[in-house]
Amino acid sequence: MAHSEQEILAGLAEIVAEETGLPTDSVLPEKSFTDDLDIDSLSMMTIVTLAEEKFGVTIPDDEVKNLTTVGDAVSFISAAQS
Amino acid sequence: MSTVPEVVVTGLGATTPLGGDVPSTWAAALAGRSGARTLENDWADTYGIPVRFAATVRVTPDAVLPRPELKRMDPSAQYAVIATREAWADAGRPEVDPERLGAVVSSGIGGIWTTLDAWDTLREKGARRVLPMTVPMLMPNSPTAFVSLELGARAGAHALVSACASGAEAIGYAADMIRSGRADVVVAGGTEAVIHPMPIAAFAASRTLSLRNDDPAGASRPYDTARDGFVIGEGAGVVVLESAEHAAARGARVYARLAGVGLSADGYHITSPEPSGDGQIRAMRAALEQSGVAARDVVHVNAHATSTVVGDLIEARSIRGVLGDDADHVALSATKSMTGHLLGGAGALETIFTALALHERQAPPTINVTDPDPELVLDLVRDTPRALGEGPLAAINNSFGFGGHNVALVLTTA
Known part of the structure; x- marks a missing residue:
């Protein structure tokens, strides 16, 4: 059963909030992981690892650098589910 | 000719089986309370662990740290x-050039929860599911690294490892950083967190646990005839050490002077202390020599005394060997009777106890005897605290570790 983009955003926000301490409602699609959410590369890889498990997808390392915003990650995970 | 800086203790911090901070821990120790309790899990039955x-x-920690810190450490x-x-905070958050501020916080065993959790995840x-923070969390220098990040300490961050002497050795090294002119202020101590079924099973296998x-609550009973091993504990103790000049310039409260550090190795057996106490004696003598304190001025010893059959008596004889007849007026305290054995945290917590004993002029009790x-062959403080008297006082804090590591610290009243 694939997750909707809304569910993916909510799930991703929970992961980011746990990792950073930011409130979940600050994790919006247009936010940049590095510039807005101040997430370093080690934290980003943690988020990727947890997101892979949560959504049952694989996010290749080569792909992570293209995930600039939260919305990019939601779109990638959504597409990768099928 | 420059003189060697004196080192003083200006801040104390701890989280222990007796309390979440120093005041509650010290109050519980003076009251003679035990921090040991039955584990509320099924480890003993699931794995056949005898303890x-x-x-x-x-x-x-989940009561005091936010989630991201819990996940990253x-x-x-x-x-x-x-x-x-x-x-x-207790030291008054000293203003110090970051390049003159050091961190030396040791662990005896390291991040074993992280290590074993990651191994479980891998299997x-x-x-692909092993978390990227695994290595920075499991490395034995992780506590000192996080402490240096916390305070922006840039003079150096070190983690000396010597099993159950680690916390005391860290404090000794921190004193050396100040004495040698590398730093004005050093945050130093020890920590341990190994209440996990594997280390408990392993310590039980070595037949060292009660x-x-x-x-x-009655299991840790140093010097009692019915003692049958130590009680595994966890927690941390951290002190702020400072050059006396730096402390005086900012009007800091001084708990005690850290007057001498003595180190030695038995070179004898991987776990058993050398029976004659030669290594322990050399450590205590070296600490006294550096401090300039005479045997007759030592009024209190916080013993390593873990409640093992062999170890307790070797140490008592070693103290007698160093102090001779002057040991007659030493108030001996074995605080592990209350705290359990914090392993890498023990020497640091007991340095805090020793500093407070001098500051408040009362030795904490030993319970369960x-x-x-x-x-x-020594005068043990039993059940209730004992007053230590007036005038300048000196005390010794001993810590010994598997591997034959011996550390003695001499503290004096400020």
């Missing part, structure tokens, strides 16, 4: 950071 109790931290680093925040879910499952070992 069902431990001295777990009184206040768990092994419990051993969490305890160290909690203790550091208290110690730094159950594969390499098996008094029906009476956890209902039938003192007739071979104990």
Whole structure:
């Protein structure tokens, strides 16, 4: 059963909030992981690892650098589910 | 000719089986309370572990640290950071050039929860699920690294490892950093977080743990004839050390002077202390020599005394060997009777106790000694605190570790 983009955003926000301490409602699609959410590369890889498990997808390392915003990650995970 | 700086203790912090900070821990120690309790899990039954109790931290980190910090640090680093925040505030948050501020926080064993959790994840879910923070959380320098990040300490961050002497050795090294002119202020101590079934099973396998499952609070009984091993504990102790000049310039409260550090190795056996106590004696003599304190001025010893059959008496004889007849007026305290054995955290917590004993001029008690070992050749403080008298006072804090590591610290009143 694939997750909707809304569910993916909510799930991703929970992961980011746990990792950073930011409130979940600050994790919006247009936010940049590095510039807005101040997430370093080690934290980003943690988020990727947890997101892979949560959504049952694989996010290749080569792909992570293209995930600039939260919305990019939601779109990638959504597409990768099928 | 420049003189060697004197080192003073200006801040104390801890999280222990007796309390979540120093005031509550010290109050519980003076009251003679035990921090040991029956474990509320099924480890003993699931794995066949013969020990069902431990001295777990009184206040768990999830009650004081936000989620992201809990996730980024092994419990051993969490305890160290909690203790550091208290110690730094207690010292009045000294203003110091970051390049003159050091961190030396040791662990005897390292981030074993992280190590074993990652191994479980790897076996159950594969390499792709192993978290990227695993290495920085499991490395034994992780607590000192997080402490240096916390305070922006840039003179150096070190983690000396010597099993159950680690916390004391860290404090000794920190004193050397100040004496040698590398730093003006150093945050130093020890931490341990190994109340996990594997280390408990492993310590039990080495036949060093008490098996008094029906009476956890009575299990740690140093110098009692019925002692049968130590009680595994966890937690951290951290002190702020400072050059006396730096402390005086900012009008800091001084708990005690850290007057001497003595180190030696037995070079004898991987776990058993050398029976004559030669290594322990050399460590205490070296510490006294550096301090300039005479044997007659030593009024208190916080013993390593873990409640093992062999170790307790070797240490008592070593103290007698160093102090001779002057040992007659030493108030001996074995605070592990209350705290359990914090392993890498022990020497640091007991340095805090020793500093407070001098500052408040009262030695903490030793509990559970209902039938003192007739071979104990020293005056043990039992059940209630004992006043230490007026005038300048000196005390020794001993810590010994598996591997034959001996550390003695001499503290004096400020």
